[in-house]
Amino acid sequence: MQLSRHFAISTLAAAVIAAGYAPSVAANDGISDNEIRIGYLADMSGVYRDPIGPLGQDAIEMAIEDMGGSVHGAEVVVFSADDRNSPDVGSSVVREWIDERNVDMVTGLVASSVTLAAVGLLEDADKLGLVNGAVSSSVTNEHCSPNHIHWVYDTWAMSNGTAKAITQEGHKNWYLLSADYSFGHALEADVERVVTENGGTIVGSARHPFPNNDFSSFMLQAQASGADVIALNNAGGDTINAVQTAGEFGITQAGQILAGMVLFSTDIRSIGLENAQGLQFTKAWYYDLNDETRAWAERFRERTGSMPTMVHAGLYSSTRHYLEAIEATGTDDTQTVRQQMVDTPINDVFATGGYIREDGRMVHDMYLVEVKTPEESVDEDDLFRIVRTIPAEEAFRPLSESVCPLVNKG
Template sequence: MIPTRQFALGTLAASMLLASQAATAEITDNEIRIGYLADMTGAYRDPIGPLGEDAIRMAIEDMGGSVAGAEVVLFSADDRNSPDVGSSVVREWIDERNVDMVTGLVASSVTLASVKLLEEENRLGLVNGAVSSGVTNESCSPNHIHWVYDTWAMSNGTASAITQEGNTDWYLLSADYSFGHALERDVTRVVEENGGSIVGSTRHPFPSSDFSSFMLQAQASGADVIALNNAGSDTINAIRTAGQFGITQAGQILAGMVLFSTDIRSLGQEIAQGLQFTTAWFYDLDEEARAWAERFRERTGSMPTQVHAGLYSSTLHYLQAIDAIGNDEAQAVRQQMAATPIDDMFASGGYIREDGRMVHDMYLVEVKSPEEAVDEDDLFRLVRTIPADEAFRPLDQSDCHLVQNGDT
């Protein structure tokens, strides 16, 4: 089997040929048009939302505002976590504004609807917010790249670590849509592979404000671990409800499968301390990450989340690819992006596989106690780095039709 990294670098020669052929091609409309589609007002507003636009604009500004002589134009819209609304916006952007690339793409249901349109019209999608691993598995396409994280990686880090510590009986509380279903499936796989079992499960509407009945069911199950297969305000509300019922004080473990720094701030370190979860990035990762985070805070008044960092990184890599080949045609740009390693404040040695998955290190972190924190931004302790080639679904387990014979 050819290593995935070798595949990515192996496309370099083809990409260079493509670039030479396209070097004289003009940018369509003499503008590079980007659409940012995200939840601006709902459950994912705080961890992604309006501030994601600032992260994209930072990347545009760092390229000088224009690429290959063409101005970069950014549109944004609220998808309201509705596949119908999201796909309608993308359709309007393609038909009326000739958008070249759509990014953000937060709720998995919105993302799956949107990327179908992007493939039909040969536009590029950079998926940063959606978590479902199906985005680059059964729903992969040559027209989108999944950048930040996915359910396979999030569950692989957190669920394996907790189960290996002897906490083998799990109860699953999942958001009732494609993201929650994918996370439920991936957590089940990891728990069972590590000798654990699922003793009960339930699904809650998305979004939900009242988790009382769900948490009482989880408490009554007697499970060692209650997995929260949700995100954003749903996760915050579930953790707060668990605190009101004294669930963790009685000895059950809460495992947040998708958590953001904004969630920890909302909960407060007193409540969140000790929570372990997997993240794609955090701002104290290294000096380069912290420096970029300080730039972001100076601009927005808030420290960035992992998705804000991913939006910057993916947009910058996209624009650099266009700059290298002088062309904004989707397949040419994707080829150039795949041929170029990602080395920036988000990832070191990252690379894009043929299934569209951007592969990079992931991190298991633990929330510090208020006593341990040196300031209000000192939230996490690094428990373990999960190497890139272990973090994401192996290609020999892929159902993506772009992967030759299930592997490379």
């Protein structure tokens, strides 16, 4: 059953796991305030509501509950807020959490612009950030820090998986349509790099406002370019609107390929298999990978009424890994916990053999998938087939190309 919640920033409504928001007298001395305090900052009402949004808190709560609700006797407290995709709003929330609530860790962190503002504050305060929603690869490249970890995906991985495969199939001429903010810019740059490295050419590009409801003029420009492939360097509601507009104009029917760079299962349901069939894109996780992922996804659906997205799975995984690090070290000290997380491989419902690099990038396998036809799908959740598993070492930017100051290339 889906829980009803209020995410008003004025109140920063807190969901307290187990015994409520009260200090635990039995907590370990190594845990500050006798509590482990987590802030969940995400878009709760805008274009990223469905793929991440309120249900992301359910994933966090599942991880806490699976740890027994407390660690070393310290209760786990979760604060949540809607950042409205605004760096100013997000910064205000994180600053209050640090100054007034002594939050130990902030997770979610969806829009890249909000994330980059938030992680700067976390570094200044020596708190930890677990980035699950943001896609910009700059998060662990030029903007890396010893105070945050990037968990689910990034623009380097998403573009490398999809653009490389499509270009190598012989579709060489690309048109880039990108969201006009840091995430879209990063994805645009990464797609251009992959296309040109694989012998392709960028024949045109445009940037659209974020968020954007009317894609008519943008899709007409892309159609007129004569490009083999139109890359959608956006996400959430923007991608849905762009794909639906392309369908109205008969773009794919006329032979142009539509390449979504960041797509979620919720997006495909909104678009419908009839319009989305054959679309290839890269995913970090899919519920139907194995028995373990199917079982966890079914728990999530029973709780929320919806199948989890890859970010929901990442929120569960990163939160549990964080709490297990506190359990192992007996403290919530940021750098001690982060080092324990780095030293411990990730083997759970999200990743097998995953690990955290020195730049803060959590490295794991990725998957190139293709949307099934309506005839191939056996139920509303049977959306994709895996075309190729992309090994972890191939999926993410090699450290040899990193400009992160934490990386020792010697």
